[in-house]
Amino acid sequence: MKYNFDQVIDRRQTCSVKWDFNQQIFGCEDILPLWVADMDFQAPDAVxxxxxxxxxxxxxxxxxxxxxxxxxxxxxxxxxxxxxxxxxxxxxxxxxxxxxxxxxxxxxxxxxxxxxxxxxxxxxxxxxxxxxxxxxxxxxxxxxxxxxxxxxxxxxxxxxxxxxxxxxxxxxxxxxxxxxxxxxxxxxxxxxxxxxxxxxxxxxxxxxxxxxxxxxxxxxxxxxxxxxxxxxxxxxxxxxxxxxxxxxxxxxxxxxxxxxxxxxxxxxxxxxxxxxxxxxxxxxGEDWLNQLMHYLKESVEFLKSSLAQELPQIKLTQPEGTYLVWLDFRELGMKPEELQKFLVHKAGVGLNPGYQFGSGGEGFARLNIGCARSVLREGLERLRTAVCELS
The missing domain is CATH 3.40.640.10 (Type I PLP-dependent aspartate aminotransferase-like (Major domain))
Structure with missing residues (x-):
């Protein structure tokens, strides 16, 4: 069967760490969470x-x-x-x-x-x-x-x-x-x-x-x-x-x-x-997984193209596996804590700050693309608006 990974499913009020705890984790409620490593896709029908x-x-x-x-x-x-x-x-x-x-x-x-x-x-x-x-x-x-x-x-x-x-x-x-x-x-x-x-x-x-x-x-x-x-x-x-x-x-x-x-x-x-x-x-679940990987591959290409055209200051490390993408924000010239405040309070996106991953992570952030592409698009638009306001 054909799975619809473009479908947006509301996960709020489901005890979701990703969606129900923005205030506790980021200090504000109005944020698009694109961080913790679970996906916004329903499990295979057979499961x-x-x-x-x-x-x-x-x-x-x-x-x-x-x-x-x-x-x-x-x-x-x-x-x-x-x-x-x-x-x-x-x-x-x-x-x-x-x-x-x-x-x-x-x-x-x-x-x-x-x-x-x-x-x-x-x-x-x-x-x-x-x-x-x-x-x-x-x-x-x-x-x-x-x-x-x-x-x-x-x-x-x-x-x-x-x-x-x-x-x-x-x-x-x-x-x-x-x-x-x-x-x-x-x-x-x-x-x-x-x-x-x-x-x-x-x-x-x-x-x-x-x-x-x-x-x-x-x-x-x-x-x-x-x-x-x-x-x-x-x-x-x-x-x-x-x-x-x-x-x-x-x-x-x-x-x-x-x-x-x-x-x-x-x-x-x-x-x-x-x-x-x-x-x-x-x-x-193998057919579901194969379709998922095709969708994630297209999301990586969408993200890569969008960054190159609209946010060239942010560099993508090409993933060979996982639905997690390592982004380089160093061209913005911000200190690690300053970058995280910018992402949360200016851009309104919740990413994992790179400094939490140890040495070599400063100036980076981890983005979870395991979501509908429309959600990823919204996250990119929030980023683009915030970065444009810096100039």
């Missing part, structure tokens, strides 16, 4: 129907994944990403951020060094710092407008005693989809210096034409035993509120340590609607 049917059963007792749940996840990773996994590698988590905290706690000790690559998803910093570990940053470099890993810096940092790395793949916010050669080189370094890798691959299904997501642990059996891959249907099918994700942990010692730490929190099993949605999405 909605499965949830409705499950709700009609009327009993919502304690639940756990059954064969269909695991079979759907295993088939998806095999068919979509050419990665064959075993069911006993799978461990439940209510979310990837929760998993990051538990993995840091269970696989490292207080004071250990954990490496991240800024500018990067802010919870990476918090998962390290809030657990009493030391953040070691290897900042991404920009070459010909494209972000790349600094392998010389990585090796230097690894040789200094780094115990763990949190990899963002595809990368949020810069939109890179790492190529096999890059991941191979990174994997060799991790093996050489005995660095455990947590690979956050929550955006791994959201890949634009011409690029391919490669699960880190699929590169070699040796690297698989030193890796934990974080997956979820939440970004792919807009199911974040169901709080259901899975870790793929081939190493039984890592898996045992994670599950012991997770169980101490009192969380054990996925909720009944998360189970239902995951299975339906992975079994019947």
């Amino acid at each position: 909605v129907e499965a949830l409705v049917n499950r709700a009609r059963h009327g009993i919502f007792g304690y639940s756990n994944g059954m064969d269909g749940y695991y079979e759907a996840l295993i088939a998806w990773l095999g068919d979509r990403h050419n990665w064959e996994i075993q069911q006993d590698w799978i461990s439940f988590s209510p979310g990837v951020v929760f998993a990051l905290y538990e993995l840091v706690r269970s696989l490292t000790k207080p004071g250990d060094k954990i490496l991240i690559q800024s500018p990067v998803y802010p919870p990476f910093f918090k998962a390290v710092k809030n657990n009493g570990r030391e953040v070691v940053n290897s900042q991404l470099r920009v070459e010909h407008g494209r972000y790349v890993m600094d392998f010389e810096d990585l090796e230097e940092k690894f040789s200094g005693g780094v115990k763990m790395m949190i990899l963002c793949s595809p990368h949020n916010p810069v939109g890179r989809v790492w190529e096999r050669e890059e991941l191979d080189r990174l994997g060799r370094l991790c093996l050489a210096y005995n660095v455990i890798v947590i690979s956050d691959e929550i955006h791994g299904d959201l890949i634009y034409e011409g690029h391919r997501h490669i699960p880190l642990a699929s590169l070699s059996p040796e690297l698989a035993m030193q890796s934990i891959v974080c997956t979820a249907p939440s970004k792919t099918f807009n199911l974040a509120g169901l709080q259901t994700s899975n870790l793929i942990i081939p190493n039984p010692e890592y898996r045992k340590a994670y599950e012991a730490s997770r169980d101490l929190t009192g969380i054990h099993n996925p909720n009944v609607f998360g189970i239902t949605a995951l299975e339906a999405a992975y079994r019947e």
Whole structure:
């Protein structure tokens, strides 16, 4: 069937973090939210129907994944990403951020060094710092407008005693989809210096034409035993509120340590609607996803063209994956906090300020294009009006 991603659906008064909390988050109500990483699109019909049917059963007792749940996840990773996994590698988590905290706690000790690559998803910093570990940053470099890993810096940092790395793949916010050669080189370094890798691959299904997501642990059996891959249907099918994700942990010692730490929190099993949605999405959602990626690709081109013609001061980093776009506002000549005030109070748009993503993010902002194009157009018009008033 044909999905209509141009349809604008009012999300207000639905307890939406994105739409119902402008005052608390930005300090004003009259703002167009284009920030937090969920989409304004309805989930695939098959998912909605499965949830409705499950709700009609009327009993919502304690639940756990059954064969269909695991079979759907295993088939998806095999068919979509050419990665064959075993069911006993799978461990439940209510979310990837929760998993990051538990993995840091269970696989490292207080004071250990954990490496991240800024500018990067802010919870990476918090998962390290809030657990009493030391953040070691290897900042991404920009070459010909494209972000790349600094392998010389990585090796230097690894040789200094780094115990763990949190990899963002595809990368949020810069939109890179790492190529096999890059991941191979990174994997060799991790093996050489005995660095455990947590690979956050929550955006791994959201890949634009011409690029391919490669699960880190699929590169070699040796690297698989030193890796934990974080997956979820939440970004792919807009199911974040169901709080259901899975870790793929081939190493039984890592898996045992994670599950012991997770169980101490009192969380054990996925909720009944998360189970239902995951299975339906992975079994019947591929056509919806393919149409979504086509729509998002057109939105990227619309945004790129509009900026070039009407707002050349704002530069777009071409995304290779995700529905998040990294925008460079440095030509406006504003300090980071000044830029955020301008975007909120002058332009009336809610973006994620770049400085929250760590070093290399100053002067940037993250824009979520997971919305109807008319909403994106309104956001651009607000920006254009505000920028014109500066001159």
